[in-house]
Amino acid sequence: MANLPSKQKAVIFNTETNKLSFTTSAALPSSTEEHLIKVHSTAITNGELTWAPFVNWPTLHIPCYDVSGTILTSVQNSKFQVGDEIYGRIHAGREGSACEYATILPSETALVPKGLNMIHAASVPMSALTAWQAIFEQGGLCSAPYVSDAGEIFGGQAKEKRVLVLGAAGGVGLLAVQFARIAGAWVAGTASAKNEVYLKEVGVDEVVDYTKVSVEEWVGGEENKKFDLVFDCVGKQSMLDGWFGVKDNGAYVSIVPGFKEPDGGKPKGVKSVWFVMDSRGEELEAIGRFIGKGLVKTTVDSVYKIGDYEQAFAKTASGHARGKVVINIGGDNE
Numbered sequence: 001m002a003n004l005p006s007k008q009k010a011v012i013f014n015t016e017t018n019k020l021s022f023t024t025s026a027a028l029p030s031s032t033e034e035h036l037i038k039v040h041s042t043a044i045t046n047g048e049l050t051w052a053p054f055v056n057w058p059t060l061h062i063p064c065y066d067v068s069g070t071i072l073t074s075v076q077n078s079k080f081q082v083g084d085e086i087y088g089r090i091h092a093g094r095e096g097s098a099c100e101y102a103t104i105l106p107s108e109t110a111l112v113p114k115g116l117n118m119i120h121a122a123s124v125p126m127s128a129l130t131a132w133q134a135i136f137e138q139g140g141l142c143s144a145p146y147v148s149d150a151g152e153i154f155g156g157q158a159k160e161k162r163v164l165v166l167g168a169a170g171g172v173g174l175l176a177v178q179f180a181r182i183a184g185a186w187v188a189g190t191a192s193a194k195n196e197v198y199l200k201e202v203g204v205d206e207v208v209d210y211t212k213v214s215v216e217e218w219v220g221g222e223e224n225k226k227f228d229l230v231f232d233c234v235g236k237q238s239m240l241d242g243w244f245g246v247k248d249n250g251a252y253v254s255i256v257p258g259f260k261e262p263d264g265g266k267p268k269g270v271k272s273v274w275f276v277m278d279s280r281g282e283e284l285e286a287i288g289r290f291i292g293k294g295l296v297k298t299t300v301d302s303v304y305k306i307g308d309y310e311q312a313f314a315k316t317a318s319g320h321a322r323g324k325v326v327i328n329i330g331g332d333n334e
């Protein structure tokens with residue numbers, strides 16, 4: 001193993017003061033069950049600093065669970081080897097990757113697809129796994145598609161289906177709309193006007209500008225404008241408005257805390273579900289095949305250095321990042 005320093009740079013979240021800080025003297029992690037990795041980049045998830053009540057963080061905790069990096073230690077029975085360039089999503093109950101050296105379970109890990117740079121790789125795992133599980137598992141749009149080495153797409157037959165993604169320009173939304181398109185669905189997404197051209201480029205059929213029209217107004221009570229699957233990545237009033245877009249016997253999936261059914265009840269036969277994503281390396285590998293073949297586009301809103309962590313967290317918290325905010329920790333400026 002390469003010579004390691006005794007201390008490392010890290011962003012620290014204090015769960016008692018709810019404040020972030022920066023240190024150059026954090027301890028290096030060690031684990032026999034997890035790979036030690038040299039972190040290239042990490043990404044922030046909007047709202048992640050509010051998760052303390054649901055996880056068992058120590059008072060001083062390293063945030064950020066999306067990571068790209070290089071494996072430094074081997075783990076028994078792991079298919080990954082020292083030197084592999086990997087990405088993955090670390091479970092939020094453990095220490096994160098806003099630091100130079102982090103650990104990740106083999107089951108959370110996948111090789112970075114060819115052609116995807118390490119900054120973009122860090123933007124993918126949490127959002128991609130959440131979107132994939134929302135569309136194909138929780139939302140039941142159709143079976144998950146698969147792409148062969150020759151670039152042929154199998155499965156994922158949703159040609160007659162309509163999907164609406166609320167918050168289509170966010171990290172999760174941008175991948176969700178592309179997954180639904182790959183499966184053949186007709187896809188609409190809510191976003192402000194500045195994101196319309198970009199969303200059309202990634203395959204969205206109709207952009208609903210939420211600053212001008214609500215889902216209720218856009219649907220106008222017409223049954224044929226309603227959706228088989230509505231996926232909420234925004235919450236609050238937008239989540240309630242989304243109910244006007246769900247067909248009878250359709251599905252409404254949300255990932256934002258506070259999900260509820262409308263006063264007066266939900267449409268007939270609708271499956272409604274709020275869920276927390278599961279970190280699965282093998283699923284990430286399957287998704288990565290689409291990215292590697294250029295069939296799914298990744299989106300990095302902005303890249304910060306670790307010392308500029310406050311600006312990075314503020315950008316995410318603005319709620320208006322297009323795709324993910326990434327912190328480049330140990331990498332060059334690809």
Ligand SMILES: NC(=O)c1ccc[n+]([C@@H]2O[C@H](COP(=O)([O-])OP(=O)(O)OC[C@H]3O[C@@H](n4cnc5c(N)ncnc54)[C@H](OP(=O)(O)O)[C@@H]3O)[C@@H](O)[C@H]2O)c1
Nearest residue numbers: 046047167169170171172192210255275276277319320321
């Ligand atoms: N349950 C889980 O497992 C799970 C996993 C991952 C994420 N999440 C949660 O999912 C949510 C979304 O996260 P994210 O990373 O995708 O994105 P995000 O950073 O929360 O969203 C940013 C995007 O939201 C758009 N937006 C803001 N207000 C909107 C509105 N009223 N209607 C439509 N779009 C709006 C913005 O577009 P404009 O600039 O055009 O307004 C921007 O592109 C967060 O709350 C996060 O905590 C949950």
